[in-house]
Amino acid sequence: MxxxxxxxxxxxxxxxxxxxxxxxxxxxxxxxxxxxxxxxxxxxxxxxxxxxxxxxxxxxxxxxxxxxxxxxxxxxxxxGLAPAPGTPERAEFYKWMIHLTNTPQAEYRAWFYPHEHTTDEAAVESVKRKAGERLTGMFDVISNQLEDRTWLLGERFSVADLFLLMLIRWGRAMPRPPRELPNLQRLADRVLARPAVQEAFEVEGLKAPFI
Ligand SMILES: N[C@@H](CCC(=O)N[C@@H](CS)C(=O)NCC(=O)O)C(=O)O
Missing domain, CATH: 3.40.30.10 (Glutaredoxin)
Known part of the structure; x- marks a missing residue:
């Protein structure tokens, strides 16, 4: 179960x-x-x-x-949601999974929970703004790497793309949302077109705009 x-x-x-x-x-x-x-x-x-x-x-x-x-x-x-263990593609997959979880995902804690990152109530807004700026820079770097690729791993879809979609989505209310980067919008559109993803969004009651 x-x-x-x-x-x-x-x-x-x-x-x-x-x-x-x-x-x-x-x-x-x-x-x-x-x-x-x-x-x-x-x-x-x-x-x-x-x-x-x-x-x-x-x-x-x-x-x-x-x-x-x-x-x-x-x-x-x-x-087939990840490359075979022991292959160079699997290593790239690990790189993306670890990067996404310990860099943008971790940074989102400061964006969504800024009060946990300062003891000064007056600084909460500035903590949030700075987190948004750092996230913007992180998404720029990811976007540049998607320039000539269909998916994060190149021509092969993987769970890392699902992860990136979720992180793009979380930035909907940032001053410059990740979707404004054409490479990220393109990747998100491809992931959102997958029936399994549409089903998950529907079951969770997530409404448009999705990203
Ligand atoms: N590193 C954890 C972070 C999980 C996390 O921050 N979850 C958020 C929701 S996206 C949460 O539980 N927030 C409520 C809280 O912190 O009380 C993971 O990847 O599972």
């Missing part, structure tokens, strides 16, 4: 899209994030960090979005 603890549009969207891409059988468990259900004693038993998502796979209880994504790639190899 696989269960995904989620809140619409949160980081749980990545494993959700992967599960649908893999045609997996799973159930979704809503976490009432606005009411801080992720800090409840029951949820903290699953993820002591009190963050979404968590994936339960039989006896395995896994947190950290990128770890869940990699686990699902390994669990459903027939879905």
């Amino acid at each position: 696989i269960a995904l603890y989620y809140y619409p549009g949160n980081a749980s969207l990545l494993p959700h899209m992967i599960l649908r891409e893999a045609n997996a059988s799973f159930e979704m468990r809503f976490v009432d994030q606005p009411n801080r259900a992720q800090k409840s004693p029951e949820y903290l038993k699953l993820n002591p960090n009190g963050r979404i998502p968590v994936l339960v796979d039989g006896d395995l209880v896994l947190y950290e979005t990128a770890a869940i994504a990699l686990h699902l790639c390994d669990k459903f190899p027939e879905a």
